[in-house]
Amino acid sequence: MMRLKNIQVGYGHCVVAELDGDLAFAKAKFISIIGTNGSGKSTLLRAIASGKHLIKGNVFLEDKNWNDHTAQERSRLISIVLTERAFSYFLSVRELLELSRAPYTNYIGSLARGDQEIINEILENFDLKKLEHRRAGTLSDGQLQRVLIARAIVQDTTYILMDEPTSHLDINHKADLLLLLKEYCHKKDKTIIYATHEIQLALSLCDEVVSIHKGNIAHRSTSDFIKSNLLDEIFPSPHVDFKHGKMEFKFK
């Protein structure tokens, strides 16, 4: 269980979003974070993953405060998919995944046979087998996005945070990938929390929704979230209509 308590996230002393009270993420849940641009979705994810941008409050992982875990324990509990791409473009897809086994390898980073098997399985599942030996710099944005998601899965953590994992992907790939991730969550007892702008997909697939609206972080089951009618409030537009969670565009 991951628990957030009275947290404020932001930059320096500037609070972007805050949570009044408690919030808990159970295991085997597929959760989305919904909010407008700049509402603090990425900041919240980064705060949980790295401890940076956490101005106030506590994050508990498995009943232990974030800070009381060692860096290695954390690296086996939380992985993240970021929108930034600061890695070496010389890395091959396979190398990128191999490096992500770091929390489990010895001091020099040698991979055991078990590590290789995990990587092979995930390459297969994410349809990356063909790209295995391609260098990151030669991949398309969409392919790279799939690699980065696979990278987080390879890290094999209880909680996987993703910042807009479906950006750069075609609509069919978006649907396939999210379904794959949801199945992965439920089958392997993992929790995925992802920030997204794809409202329709999130509402049809996610178990729970975290909404960030006017700086307030709230957490509901997806059906409660749809009932709350918050969607019209978060995304007010005369051209978009949310009826029972079905999004519709209206243009005259």
Place this chain on the structure above:
Amino acid sequence: MAVLTGAGLAIAGLLMQTLFRNPLAGPFVLGISSGAGLGVALVIMGATALGIGAISGIGIITASVVGSLVVLLLIIVMSLRIKDTMGLLIVGLMVGSLSSAVVGILSYFSSSEELKRYVFWSLGSLGNINWDDLLIISLLFFVALLLLLWIIKPLNALLLGESYALSLGINIKKTRWIIIIITSILAGSITAFAGPIAFIGLAVPHLARLILPTVNHKILIPTAILLGATLLLFCDIASQLPFSNYSLPINAVTSILGAPLIIWLIMRKRNLHF
């Protein structure tokens, strides 16, 4: 000596490129060699001014290591504030010209004897070294290699970028410190003895990446060591001007060979990665 110098500078360049995630980083470009040069200049030309008298050997090494350490720390502090790696290179360049300005002022006020000694040092030489010096360098080189072994895994993780490395449980601060120490030891001690040798640190890691199918430091480091050693040995032989009694300053030779090499690399690959 050429072997140790080439290998050491190649390692220093490789570490800088991985740490700063910048293909242009290297002990020379980032002003680390200039820092070492400033340290040496202060010792050679400043010592008499302070009435200490001529200093040699250990004094010059210490000054050189301290000089490169100071510049490196300065650049690290800047890199925490400047997120843009391009800005960092400009800072390195500025530090370099600042050092040479101070060196210029120092030389203006120093005697011709000291000046000559500094100029000869700055042209680079692999010849004026006795066995004791070589022993010191070998020892420092060995220490650097041991430290290097300790950070192979973090170095590889850094290839994913700092955020991902952090999420993999890598202690970035510690790694950064060890990289700084290794680079200062290597670049500092080598520069102290052989003078500021350009291009080896910058070019060799790129050559290694070009011929290898991987950027894994486990393979990249030994390759860079071999390539660096071979390349500088070759430059050293070339600088002796076969069939004549003259020998060219090593720094001129590495620049004459190194500059076109870098240009060729960029033309061929169109872009360089770290």
